[in-house]
Amino acid sequence: MTNYKGTNVKLIKCGKLFDGIHDELFENMEILVNKDKIEAVGRDLPHPEDVEVIDLSDATVTPGMIDSHTHLQVFDWHHAKDERIFQNQASHNLAVLYNAQKALKRGFTALRHMGSKTFDNYAALEAKRAINAGYFPGARLCVLPYTMVTTGSHGDLSQSAYMNPPLAKYLCSDFPTMGNGPDFFRGAVREQVKYGADFVKIMSGGGFSTPNDTPDDEQMSDDEMRAVIETAHQVHKKCTAHVYTAKSIKKLCEMGIDELQHCHLMDEEALEALYKYNVPIVPTFSPFEDMYESDPASMAQKSPSWQRKQLLYGERMMKGREMVAKSHLTLGYGSDLVSVYQPYQGAVEYRNMFKAGIDPFRILKAATSVNAKLMEMDDIIGSIEPGKLADIAAWKSDLLTDPNALLDCAFVMKDGKVFETEAFDD
Template sequence: MNNKKYIICGKFFDGVNEELKENIKIIVEDERIIAVGSDLECPMNAEVIDLSHLTVTPGLIDAHVHFDFIGPTAFSTYAINETDEMKTLNILYCAQKSLEGGFTTVRLVGTGLNSYGAIDMKNAIDKKRFMASRLIVSPHFLGTTGSHGDFSAFASSNPVLSDKIEDSYLTMGNGVDFFKKAVRKEVKYGADFIKIMATGGFASPNDAPDDMQLDNDELRAIIETAKQLHVPVTAHAYTSELIDNLINMGITGVEHGSLIKESTAKLMEEKGVYLVATFMPYEEVVNLDEEKLALKHKPFREKLEKFGEQLRETRKLLVDCIINSNMTIGYGTDIVAVYDNFDCWREFKAWRDNGIPALKTLKAATSVNAKIVERPEIGSLEVGKIADIVGWSRDILNDSEAISACDFVMKEGVVCKR
């Protein structure tokens, strides 16, 4: 049976070369791209998809999302108040929304579930039972008592309750043996990667972004066990002190890095350790937006203000690294407040507002992120790749909100939105 599609592109970005081409056609057969070029004939009986009014790009990838809750104010209550079943359904809801937004793949960097619902949802989507963004999953955060990933801290005004919740968590604990087992369990049930909460955070109640929440023995146990099982590890981490340490232990990647110094950026570049920079959660303090800052809960706000100066310094450094260095810097939104967490386009605006060129931003969200999530078959529009193809009617190059509305989505050769 002939299942070919002939796509006529308006403008065309392949995900790799930072240029917009014109007059390009793509031929898709089943779920793969079989031809890309300017002088391609339409094959016999192929379905013609005319996107000549759109800018066509690879399906975008968001490398840092939290999809197990819904809504801009749910983060500080959902982990305590919602069941795992509801959290799993929340993932589906958000992944349907993100697909409509042109993000054909998202990476869940840990969840507040106490089960493996995120893996079930990933598998259900892969089996095409639901039309939603492809999920790359770390089912849980690995962290210590009271750490950034220990959501029982949101019930810390009631220690009896809080301790009960903490004891039920599969990957919150203390000690080398605990974490070795936690890594093995995550891998046993299908984790694509391991996510560690190596340091405190901004959005959590009783910790700070420069806290060390796992000691060296625990960190080493996690990284070495994961390495033995050939599973990558990424760490939520902010400061140079900690990140230098993680790099020397052999970590694969780092999330945020929002307080690092130049020497750490250089070390990451030299060792090939990636950074998912996540500008979104710090925008209000980096670019001074009092109104939006007021929407965040009190500890989040206070910590952002306390670290404001260093956040602004490091932001300048990271923008320079994105534009001028060979560091691998990925695109990740990390929205947990103020906006809907499936608004994956917002990081595009943040990068653009910080002076990063549009196609460099989209390259981070396509071919660079494909490398970070270790899926070489996605992230670019080339022969042999999976046909994740999206289209935009607004001016990608000059409009910082151009990707807030997606006009066409194809995932694995299937048109999901037209």
């Protein structure tokens, strides 16, 4: 029998419980939390007499949600370009803390920061250390400081200053992972890991938010990508990649990539490669919500080049989304909010996956146990099981029928501590 004397024990009464693993909502379950960990899960659990009871019998309790594709280094994406270029390192540190705190209040107890593309220094690593040390409340962070990018690529954000080449050149001077050639990237991976990177990411091709490239562009050579993946694996780090096209998806699968982001321009052959090499994907639908929902007012907030590309690629993107929804690929949950929504508003990905026709349990697993595994944190978070950290959230809306259910968090606990919640705001 556990000795609870002098400990902080809480009993959570759940109306319904999604445990992160089963395609089922269990009724009338209890969770016993002892200090920072889940001690027991079941019905009518034995507990000490003076236990603190948390009554969530009118809510659905889940593991704390996890967003595995975020960019946390700016306060407000409406001014992202200005913040990146004109605000200093301290501002980026504060922005990561701000976003991690806001996400926690909305039931997202862990976030993966997918790397800065320039000008941001090591802001997210600093924030991770400060949160883990208990100096600030905030979601648990898994961090890549800088992504691996080539000159002029989607990852080279000095592209946004293309009309002023001396300024663009200056902005590149503080970008340790931008370069060319396999040797450069071997060194860059080793350096990121030296400073504390939790994983490695390749920017394999073009994207939507940059002015002078397209998602079809290949922006890293095979030798360069192979060098990044090999070096990451040599130092026991997982490697993921930003990728849209079928050709690059196939290549990266064959090269031994561990996981892929986006993948919206896939075809049947690419899908076969993902199955064959058992590569999970994080489809990140939210940045394109206005396209899927035909919302011109929302689309108008994006840059003219982004809008033009969405029109050009729209049909292929819709087809890709359908393929993802119909597939039996392992899906992670990532919002990639780089426009329209703020980095802490990851709840919108739930409705975007839901509206794509993906089964709610598949989405809920993506946002909990699957994401925990992608972040190599599945030994401590991602499910409600004895021994796991008590990262727990609860929701008043019906998760199985309401696409907006994650917009309104009713309760959140991280490391066994309860935090105040706030509802979604635009």
